[in-house]
Amino acid sequence: MNKQHILIDKSLPREKPLVSIIIPVYNSSGFILDTINSIVAPDDYHIEIIVVDDGSTDNTLDLLNEYFKLNQLIKIISVPNGGVSRARNIGIEYSEGEFICFLDSDDQLETEFFPILISNARKNNVDVQLCGYYKHYKNSIDKQPSLYYDDHLLAKYLSGEISFHIGSMIIKKKFIDYHNIRFNEKLFFAEDILFICQLLTLAKCKMSLDYLYHHNYRQGSLTTSMWSEKDYLHDIFAMETLSEIIQKSYDGKDKKEVFNLLKNNVLDRKLRYIWKLFLNKRYDKLKDLYENNFLSKEDCIELNKLSGKYKKRVRVFQLNNVTLWKIIRLLNFKKVRLM
Numbered sequence: 604m605n606k607q608h609i610l611i612d613k614s615l616p617r618e619k620p621l622v623s624i625i626i627p628v629y630n631s632s633g634f635i636l637d638t639i640n641s642i643v644a645p646d647d648y649h650i651e652i653i654v655v656d657d658g659s660t661d662n663t664l665d666l667l668n669e670y671f672k673l674n675q676l677i678k679i680i681s682v683p684n685g686g687v688s689r690a691r692n693i694g695i696e697y698s699e700g701e702f703i704c705f706l707d708s709d710d711q712l713e714t715e716f717f718p719i720l721i722s723n724a725r726k727n728n729v730d731v732q733l734c735g736y737y738k739h740y741k742n743s744i745d746k747q748p749s750l751y752y753d754d755h756l757l758a759k760y761l762s763g764e765i766s767f768h769i770g771s772m773i774i775k776k777k778f779i780d781y782h783n784i785r786f787n788e789k790l791f792f793a794e795d796i797l798f799i800c801q802l803l804t805l806a807k808c809k810m811s812l813d814y815l816y817h818h819n820y821r822q823g824s825l826t827t828s829m830w831s832e833k834d835y836l837h838d839i840f841a842m843e844t845l846s847e848i849i850q851k852s853y854d855g856k857d858k859k860e861v862f863n864l865l866k867n868n869v870l871d872r873k874l875r876y877i878w879k880l881f882l883n884k885r886y887d888k889l890k891d892l893y894e895n896n897f898l899s900k901e902d903c904i905e906l907n908k909l910s911g912k913y914k915k916r917v918r919v920f921q922l923n924n925v926t927l928w929k930i931i932r933l934l935n936f937k938k939v940r941l942m
Contacts, residue, residue, distance in 0.1 A: 625694030658684030688786035
């Protein structure tokens, strides 16, 4: 946290906030003002907004200073670029609210976000209150989750039956401080997923189907751009880290199901990477992975139990023969061209 500075007028009296809204920003000058202006709360809610500029190279920080420097509700923190996880963790450290929530720099909140979630959190006496959210694509809008679930939220989240966004919830600050839950700064992928899984593992959670958060998928983000080999490896590392952490702390009645899902998610990422190498004719790398036990015999047995796609791909990998790989790759390419 060295070399960071806070811009806030501390001469003004400030009440202890009920909610701290943490917004990490990086080169967000095109939409950060709209995002901050979407934050609406009743006068008696005493919110604070913590904007952490993660070393922007455009005029994001200048805009924040120009519009909000003297606003006693907004803390502007400027730090050298260190990634979104570090920026969010810095925001957590400076937060003073009873509850915290996260808002991406290009997303928006419904006007009833705080009244509904805080009311539900108190009524349900929970550590984390979750809500639904809108996924905005270029030409469509999707609502997640589509169904209400009362229990087994971790298993359903890991299996993909339900989806939560890091912004579609409020969290008791005392809870994450007590359990020392923070974003893993070593991860370049799935840092949100790990954080959410830790909440679902340790916290008393409740969800509702009030759709109160708007998430925008923008062209060029990790979710919409082509992945490199490095991206696949980071994704595998993230899933392995998630699996290791959750297995140490989760003790629910559906523990066996959760652990199987964690294992299958890791294997799924590994097989995606293998198939990417196969399609790109990286046969030398495939042989290296095979000889270094990238997929163990037990892993292959598990993958053979899954759907036809997984079974086919793991059997191709197990051939461990460059000539056969080339023939199968050629046949696979011709089949795609003919379709």
